[in-house]
Amino acid sequence: MSITVLVVEDEPAIQDLISFNLKKSGLTPICASNAEQATVMINNVLPDLVLLDWMLPNMSGLEFARQLRRNTRTQVIPIIMLTARIELEDKVSGLEAGADDYITKPFSPRELTARIKAVLRRRIPEISDEVIEAGGLKIDPATHRILAYADDSCSKYTEIKLGPTEFRLLHFLMAHKERVYTRTQLLDRIWGDHVFIEDRTVDVHIRRLRKVLEKVQKDNLVQTVRGTGYRFSSESAVHSEE
Amino acid sequence: MSITVLVVEDEPAIQDLISFNLKKSGLTPICASNAEQATVMINNVLPDLVLLDWMLPNMSGLEFARQLRRNTRTQVIPIIMLTARIELEDKVSGLEAGADDYITKPFSPRELTARIKAVLRRRIPEISDEVIEAGGLKIDPATHRILAYADDSCSKYTEIKLGPTEFRLLHFLMAHKERVYTRTQLLDRIWGDHVFIEDRTVDVHIRRLRKVLEKVQKDNLVQTVRGTGYRFSSESAVHSEE
DNA sequence: AATTTGATGACAGTTTTGTGACACATCAGG
DNA sequence: CCTGATGTGTCACAAAACTGTCATCAAATT
Numbered sequence: 001m002s003i004t005v006l007v008v009e010d011e012p013a014i015q016d017l018i019s020f021n022l023k024k025s026g027l028t029p030i031c032a033s034n035a036e037q038a039t040v041m042i043n044n045v046l047p048d049l050v051l052l053d054w055m056l057p058n059m060s061g062l063e064f065a066r067q068l069r070r071n072t073r074t075q076v077i078p079i080i081m082l083t084a085r086i087e088l089e090d091k092v093s094g095l096e097a098g099a100d101d102y103i104t105k106p107f108s109p110r111e112l113t114a115r116i117k118a119v120l121r122r123r124i125p126e127i128s129d130e131v132i133e134a135g136g137l138k139i140d141p142a143t144h145r146i147l148a149y150a151d152d153s154c155s156k157y158t159e160i161k162l163g164p165t166e167f168r169l170l171h172f173l174m175a176h177k178e179r180v181y182t183r184t185q186l187l188d189r190i191w192g193d194h195v196f197i198e199d200r201t202v203d204v205h206i207r208r209l210r211k212v213l214e215k216v217q218k219d220n221l222v223q224t225v226r227g228t229g230y231r232f233s234s235e236s237a238v239h240s241e242e
Numbered sequence: 243m244s245i246t247v248l249v250v251e252d253e254p255a256i257q258d259l260i261s262f263n264l265k266k267s268g269l270t271p272i273c274a275s276n277a278e279q280a281t282v283m284i285n286n287v288l289p290d291l292v293l294l295d296w297m298l299p300n301m302s303g304l305e306f307a308r309q310l311r312r313n314t315r316t317q318v319i320p321i322i323m324l325t326a327r328i329e330l331e332d333k334v335s336g337l338e339a340g341a342d343d344y345i346t347k348p349f350s351p352r353e354l355t356a357r358i359k360a361v362l363r364r365r366i367p368e369i370s371d372e373v374i375e376a377g378g379l380k381i382d383p384a385t386h387r388i389l390a391y392a393d394d395s396c397s398k399y400t401e402i403k404l405g406p407t408e409f410r411l412l413h414f415l416m417a418h419k420e421r422v423y424t425r426t427q428l429l430d431r432i433w434g435d436h437v438f439i440e441d442r443t444v445d446v447h448i449r450r451l452r453k454v455l456e457k458v459q460k461d462n463l464v465q466t467v468r469g470t471g472y473r474f475s476s477e478s479a480v481h482s483e484e
Numbered sequence: 485a486a487t488t489t490g491a492t493g494a495c496a497g498t499t500t501t502g503t504g505a506c507a508c509a510t511c512a513g514g
Numbered sequence: 515c516c517t518g519a520t521g522t523g524t525c526a527c528a529a530a531a532c533t534g535t536c537a538t539c540a541a542a543t544t
Contacts, residue, residue, distance in 0.1 A: 100315060102285065114438040121426065122315065143475075144422040144467045163532055164469030164500095200490090201534050207492060208532095224490065226542070405521055442501090443523055449503065450521095468500070468531065 004028045005116065006047035008038045008064065009082065010057055014105075018051065021109040027116070033057075035064040042074060049120060052099070054083040065099055078119045082107075132174045135221045135234030139174055146170070148216035158216050165190070166209045173222065173232035182229040206230055245371075246270045247358065248289035250280045250306065251324065252298055260293065263351040268371070268384070269358065277306040284316060288434060291362060296325040320361045324349075374416045377463045377476030381416055388412070390458035400458050407432075408451045415464065415474035424471040448472055 005022055009015045010033045022029040030047065032038035034057050038050075050068065054061045061081060068074040081102035100119050103112065129141040136149040138157075144167070146160040162170065168190050173181075181189070183202040191197060206222060213219040223231050247264055251257045252275045264271040272289065274280035276298055283289075292310065296303045303323060310316040323344035342361050345354060359371075371383040378391040380399075386409065388402040404412065410432050415423075423431070425441040433439060448464060455461040465473045 100313060108438075111438050117426075118430070119315075121430075142422065143420045143473065144470055145420075165533075167469075197533095198535065200536090203490065204492085204534075206490095211492095226489070407522075439522095440524065442525090445501065446503085446523075449501095452502095466501070 003049070003120065004030055004045060004047045005049045005051055006038060006041060007031045007051045008033075008035065008056065008061070009051070009053040010034060010055075011053075014053075018112065021112055022116075024109075025113040027113075035061075035067075038064065039067070042068075046073065047077065049116060050077055050079045051116070052079055052081050054081055054102075078122075080115060080119060128175075132171070134174055134177050134232070135218065137170075137174065137218055137221065139171055141171060148213075148218055150216075160212055160216065162209070162212055165205055166212065169205055169209055170222075170232075173230070177232045177234060180225045180228050180231045186229065202230070245291070245362065246272055246287060246289045247291045247293055248280060248283060249273045249293045250275075250277065250298065250303065251293070251295040252276060253295075256295075260354065263354055264358075266351070267355040269355075277303075277309075280306065281309070284310075288315065289319060291358060292319055292321045293358075294321055294323050296323055322357060322361060374413070376416055376419050376474070377460065379412075379416065379460055379463065381413055383413060390455075390460055392458075402454060402458065404451070404454055407447055408454065411447055411451055412464075412474075415472070419474045419476060422467045422470050422473045428471065444472070 003026075005027050007015060007018050007022070007029050009018065009031070012033070015031050015033065019029040019031055030041055030045065032041050041047075050065075052061045052065060056064065065079050065081070068077060068079065078100040081099040083102055083104055100122075101115055103115055131138060131140045131142075133139075138147045138149070140146070146162060146167075147157045148160055150156040150158070169186070172186070172190050183199040186202050187193075187195065187197055187199065206224075210219040210222055213222065221232055221234060223233055225231055245268075247269050249257060249260050249264070249271050251260065251273070254275070257273050257275065261271040261273055272283055272287070274283055280292075292307075294303045294307060298306065307321050307323070310319060310321065320342040322342060325344055325346055343357055345357055373380060373382045373384075375381075380389045380391070382388070388404060388409075389399045390402055392398040392400070411428070414428070414432050425444040428444050429437065429439055429441065448466075452461040452464055455464065463474055463476060465475050467473055
């Protein structure tokens with residue numbers, strides 16, 4: 001998933017500088033030198049964040065920010081203002097217009113990307129960290145812990161330690177229990193849909209997961225659906241022969 | 243740990259009075275006499291709480307409060323409004339704007355600090371100065387002391403000395419025990435979201451913290467969650483061997 | 485029996501953490 | 515203005531843990 005940042009800056013030199021730094025830190029910059037151009041670009045692609053120079057030809061950055069905020073489609077896009085230090089003294093604040101942060105020129109590349117990431121981080125909602133319990137297993141994303149109950153009495157439990165991938169795998173399966181997922185679906189959902197990994201790798205992780213669950217006799221919860229994929233099921237998985 | 247309170251008040255006399263009282267009760271006041279000044283200050287340092295006079299030159303306190311609430315970065319900062327008794331009828335709109343509490347002038351110093359502490363306690367446990375005890379460790383933010391108990395009997399204890407950063411780190415982790423935090427989250431919450439530091443620096447501070455805790459056999463309380471971050475946990479992390 | 489599909493152990497390359505060292509502050513108090 | 519004590523952030527390298535792939539074996543299906 002590439003994060004696009006719309007850079008609105010009239011000075012080509014600074015535009016290049018910013019563009020270069022964004023690319024270096026894995027972001028995708030798209031550049032505009034004025035508000036009109038930026039407006040057109042926003043119509044094409046909705047960026048994840050806008051880096052906006054305070055001083056622009058024709059329409060001020062402030063005005064452009066207001067315009068973004070006024071429009072429903074662009075309302076939630078985070079804005080970071082670029083201002084010269086002298087302009088900072090200006091009584092009117094960019095924050096007033098709804099900017100999420102501002103950076104004073106000159107700034108270090110590190111500061112730039114750090115602020116961008118900070119703002120994006122605040123926007124992105126936390127991954128669901130609800131506790132999920134099923135089949136005598138309890139997974140808690142917030143504490144990153146898995147407990148296995150010996151019996152239904154819930155009195156005795158053992159903590160289970162999993163590697164990152166197995167943890168995510170179990171979490172996903174438990175969050176969608178009783179449902180079968182193909183290897184490809186699991187790769188898409190857990191590894192991300194851009195990775196290029198063998199389907200069979202999923203087998204190996206399922207194996208690793210089961211191996212750990214064996215220790216607490218819970219490996220039967222992760223079931224193979226031949227010809228399709230895998231499933232987490234707490235329902236009595238007694239498959240009748242014949 | 244120093245708790246900073248941004249005081250927005252135009253009358254110098256009252257500003258001084260408040261400032262004096264806050265200092266006396268261990269808080270760190272930063273003062274602004276109008277909304278513009280306050281905005282600039284907030285961009286530099288994120289305060290833990292805002293004490294806001296209702297009546298301000300240019301922009302009203304109410305408007306300023308709204309501005310804070312509108313911005314993601316400042317959204318969660320608790321606001322306490324200062325209002326004259328006559329203005330009390332406006333209390334409704336003050337709370338509407340997102341104030342967490344309000345105090346009517348004239349107020350006693352005791353009332354002031356009591357309300358501040360109450361609001362802080364409600365909001366974020368880690369910046370209150372209550373004693374936290376867990377896993378045989380007792381941390382007292384007020385006296386800036388850490389005691390380690392040798393066993394459950396609580397009879398013998400050793401005092402532990404930590405540097406400022408390690409102290410805050412331990413305090414934060416203990417205030418949110420059992421919960422995992424990524425390095426970035428820790429940087430945001432402990433160092434502040436306006437610092438630009440390498441993620442890995444957290445490792446080093448964790449290391450320093452552990453080194454000190456080793457001396458009293460408490461280093462196992464600070465745990466690594468591979469692929470995620472760190473966690474303070476007093477629960478016996480029983481790893482079933484084989 | 486042949487074929488397809490899943491299980492499993494091994495392994496080599498990567499990624500993530502742990503750790504010591506170091507260069508810079510900052511700050512008393514000479 | 516120095517000077518040592520302390521604290522901080524970075525770095526480089528070591529250690530540990532994890533990952534993806536394969537080859538091979540086992541089981542189910544035809």
